Amino acid sequence: MAAVTLTNVVKRFGIFEVVHGANIDIADGEFVVFVGPSGCGKSTLLRMIAGLEDISGGDIAIGGKVMNDVEPADRGIAMVFQSYALYPHMTVEQNLSFGLRMNGNPKADTERRVKRAAEILRIDELMQRRPKQLSGGQRQRVAIGRAIVREPQVFLFDEPLSNLDAELRVQMRVEISRLHKELGVTMIYVTHDQTEAMTLADRIVVLKAGNVEQIGAPLDLYDDPANRFVAGFIGSPKMNFLSAKVVETTNSAAIIELAHHGGARLRKPLCETFPAVGAEVVLGVRPEHFFEAGEGDCDIPVKADVAEHLGSVSYVYANAGPEELIVEREASRQRGSGDHFTVSIKAERALLFDKAGARIR
Amino acid sequence: MRTQNATAYRFLTPYLLIFAIFWIWPIISSFIISFQATRTVPWRFAPTFNWGRLIGDPAFYNALKNTLLILVIQVPVMIALAIVMAVLLNSPLLKARGLYRFAFFAPVVVGEVAYSAVFRLMFSLDFGIVNKLLESVGISKIDWFSNVTPAMALIMIAVTWRWAGYNAIIILAGLQSIPEDVYEAATLDRVSRVKQFFYITLPLLKPVIVFCAVLSIIGTMQLFTEPFLITERGGPGGGTETLGLLLYRQGFRSLNFGYASAVAYTMAGLAIAITLVQLWLMREPK
Numbered sequence: 001m002a003a004v005t006l007t008n009v010v011k012r013f014g015i016f017e018v019v020h021g022a023n024i025d026i027a028d029g030e031f032v033v034f035v036g037p038s039g040c041g042k043s044t045l046l047r048m049i050a051g052l053e054d055i056s057g058g059d060i061a062i063g064g065k066v067m068n069d070v071e072p073a074d075r076g077i078a079m080v081f082q083s084y085a086l087y088p089h090m091t092v093e094q095n096l097s098f099g100l101r102m103n104g105n106p107k108a109d110t111e112r113r114v115k116r117a118a119e120i121l122r123i124d125e126l127m128q129r130r131p132k133q134l135s136g137g138q139r140q141r142v143a144i145g146r147a148i149v150r151e152p153q154v155f156l157f158d159e160p161l162s163n164l165d166a167e168l169r170v171q172m173r174v175e176i177s178r179l180h181k182e183l184g185v186t187m188i189y190v191t192h193d194q195t196e197a198m199t200l201a202d203r204i205v206v207l208k209a210g211n212v213e214q215i216g217a218p219l220d221l222y223d224d225p226a227n228r229f230v231a232g233f234i235g236s237p238k239m240n241f242l243s244a245k246v247v248e249t250t251n252s253a254a255i256i257e258l259a260h261h262g263g264a265r266l267r268k269p270l271c272e273t274f275p276a277v278g279a280e281v282v283l284g285v286r287p288e289h290f291f292e293a294g295e296g297d298c299d300i301p302v303k304a305d306v307a308e309h310l311g312s313v314s315y316v317y318a319n320a321g322p323e324e325l326i327v328e329r330e331a332s333r334q335r336g337s338g339d340h341f342t343v344s345i346k347a348e349r350a351l352l353f354d355k356a357g358a359r360i361r
Numbered sequence: 362m363r364t365q366n367a368t369a370y371r372f373l374t375p376y377l378l379i380f381a382i383f384w385i386w387p388i389i390s391s392f393i394i395s396f397q398a399t400r401t402v403p404w405r406f407a408p409t410f411n412w413g414r415l416i417g418d419p420a421f422y423n424a425l426k427n428t429l430l431i432l433v434i435q436v437p438v439m440i441a442l443a444i445v446m447a448v449l450l451n452s453p454l455l456k457a458r459g460l461y462r463f464a465f466f467a468p469v470v471v472g473e474v475a476y477s478a479v480f481r482l483m484f485s486l487d488f489g490i491v492n493k494l495l496e497s498v499g500i501s502k503i504d505w506f507s508n509v510t511p512a513m514a515l516i517m518i519a520v521t522w523r524w525a526g527y528n529a530i531i532i533l534a535g536l537q538s539i540p541e542d543v544y545e546a547a548t549l550d551r552v553s554r555v556k557q558f559f560y561i562t563l564p565l566l567k568p569v570i571v572f573c574a575v576l577s578i579i580g581t582m583q584l585f586t587e588p589f590l591i592t593e594r595g596g597p598g599g600g601t602e603t604l605g606l607l608l609y610r611q612g613f614r615s616l617n618f619g620y621a622s623a624v625a626y627t628m629a630g631l632a633i634a635i636t637l638v639q640l641w642l643m644r645e646p647k
Contacts, residue, residue, distance in 0.1 A: 050549065052545050052548070052549075071551075072548050072549050073548065073549055073550065073551030074551075077549070078549065079545075079546070079549055081542045081545070081546065082542075083540060083542055085540065085542035085543050085545065085546040086543075086546075087543060087546075087547075087561060088543075088565065089564040089565060089567075098547075098550060098552070098560070099547075099549075099550025099551060099552060102550065102551070102552045102553075102556055102560070103550075103551050103552075146546070146550075150549075150550070
């Protein structure tokens with residue numbers, strides 16, 4: 001087991017800098033998920049940790065040792081690839097044992113490790129099959145098994161579930177979570193799926209365009225995002241953003257007026273970073289934080305456009321003036337297209353961002 | 362028949378007619394001719410006339426021996442060379458890869474007569490650059506055209522020069538279809554580059570190599586141009602005569618179409634048999 005530390009890690013492809021000085025501390029045994037949209041540099045970061053990409057600047061340390069110039073095989077890591085990267089001409093057993101056999105590992109030890117991995121992943125009965133004879137989920141298990149037999153200090157997962165169907169993805173998510181508990185090793189997991197990040201991670205690293213936007217526990221990121229990007233990226237359905245303006249300040253509070261909702265106003269406690277009167281701001285409200293009319297601090301009339309009924313909850317996609325809102329309702333099965341209703345916002349459940357997207361708190 | 366299909370068949374008819382007349386009929390016709398005595402007028406049905414002669418004909422066995430010798434030596438060497446060339450062409454370290462790809466493929470495009478003439482000049486006893494080079498490193502010059510062994514070597518060198526690049530391009534396509542992450546996984550498994558080549562690249566290239574080998578076997582069984590043009594009609598003294606050349610000599614010099622047809626069917630049968638054996642040997646384990 002080992003901690004992983006990234007200090008000012010930079011990656012350039014030619015003149016293009018794709019990772020701009022990432023600083024991330026991953027504790028021993030922690031499950032950390034790198035999440036972000038396509039092209040944010042999350043896979044590049046993972047590949048730099050693995051040693052499959054050179055580092056243009058900064059340091060990567062595993063177990064306290066700087067690994068910048070250490071060969072991938074000597075870093076004590078194992079990686080599970082998005083496409084599984086199984087050897088197509090080998091059986092499952094040969095896939096699992098290939099690396100050990102090629103390095104002259106004692107036969108008995110190789111057999112022990114392969115057997116253990118097979119038991120952990122329940123793939124004992126697939127050992128003589130070839131990858132093309134396996135389902136997507138089984139292939140993924142074999143790919144994880146190949147990582148397990150290396151007995152690494154750090155597991156790296158590069159979008160391992162993205163080729164699986166929704167049901168299998170949930171199942172494998174649980175299995176990876178179980179595996180982490182069972183092995184207790186450090187795991188770094190890359191995904192663009194915030195649901196995977198929320199369900200698996202001890203901590204999440206949110207990346208955007210090569211920058212680390214925020215690092216924190218899943219619920220901390222959900223409840224207390226550092227900026228509008230994190231607030232919008234974490235959470236499904238996404239947070240609603242309403243245009244507003246600071247119209248008045250007192251000694252302890254500021255009055256925010258929503259731009260498109262008939263002068264609806266909210267009172268937010270004043271802080272050091274609060275913009276001056278007249279500044280444009282953005283109010284962030286999660287779908288579940290729209291209350292019934294009259295329950296909050298200000299009401300907004302909306303018109304339902306489309307409703308998604310998921311059983312336990314429904315999501316109503318509604319228009320409020322020029323803005324589109326997603327409203328979560330537990331008891332709105334009858335709410336249909338064209339219905340008019342009113343939602344209410346509580347000031348303490350609404351987040352405020354400045355025009356540049358930074359959080360005001 | 363649906364109108365759409367009928368229209369399609371109407372468009373196909375001219376091609377199908379030409380195919381039937383110039384491909385299907387000659388195949389059937391030569392099979393029938395191989396059972397006929399064609400040195401008499403009129404031709405008569407004589408099942409053992411040509412096939413019986415074939416079994417006891419020293420010229421046939423000489424041509425068969427030469428063909429198989431080229432097959433056994435030249436084809437493996439050429440395929441091995443093609444694999445090496447493909448790996449080099451696939452290397453990210455190689456600059457101007459497009460230029461090399463073109464250079465390796467170019468021999469196929471060169472006209473057969475032109476390339477044969479150039480080879481004759483290059484290997485000429487007194488004026489050829491090859492002998493000059495040999496002499497410059499202290500090796501006495503070789504009479505490539507008057508002795509059987511050098512003549513056979515010359516045929517093999519020429520065929521290899523002409524077709525190695527072509528096979529290399531096919532193998533290169535196979536190489537490029539192997540996903541990069543398989544090698545990355547092997548790198549993380551501490552598998553050396555050399556072991557990656559033998560344990561990953563070669564097994565994954567097997568279908569492409571088999572394809573190249575089958576094409577080469579068929580090509581070698583039909584080998585004609587090089588012994589005809591470079592070593593002058595299978596010379597010296599039939600030392601480089603192949604089955605293709607024997608067929609030509611019997612069919613178009615002696616006008617013995619029946620015997621030539623029997624040789625042609627033997628060539629086809631051998632090519633099929635060798636290919637089947639190879640496919641069986643290189644089959645995917647269940």
